Amino acid sequence: MENVRNEILKASVKHDRCEVTYKESFTEANFSNEVSKKCSQIVHVDLKNALDRLKIHLVILCEQPEAVLMDNIYDFDLEELSNYVVTGYSIGGSDESAGVTIIGQKLLKSGQVLNINAPFTKFEDAEAYEFAGELYGDVQACNWEVSEYLFAEKWGLKQQEFDFDVPEELSGAEITMAAPSTGKTKKIGNLKKSKVVEPQE
16 A cells, blocks of 8 residues: 655644644655644643744744844743743745744733734745744654654543542541561551543543
């Protein structure tokens, strides 16, 4: 069976879920499909971190006040941009005209949210944007994480309560255990429901 080449075109994250548009190309059959998916699995923290790296480019390209602090984008503390959120990105163009539009939000002091869209920026136009090469690398990192999410089941985790079916007469009972060397007992606590972390289905 022919291998499919998948190319991420657009991705966004809302409520820890991902919406993606990608192109699947079949080289031998010489055709391609554009596929849109609204996924229910929780996104992995690595995808969130990759999107966070785009905050720097969003702030600079939109000429926000914080841009003056970014003499070195490699060592910049992203905590300084905690009032910004990158919600997604959209890739367009091809070859030397390929580029990206970053979509985000800024939390204002009033508590209101301002939607911000960076202008379309080419990856190979360093004259228009001095960090164009870094932008390309950061977008590729996002594409990698989105692809892992879609095709390799790299999802986040959710915490949920799991009932071990403790007998009623033991519920709330204290447990003790003997120390290996002294024979002394040590109280552990009450036997009760525990929480475990499971993959999101």
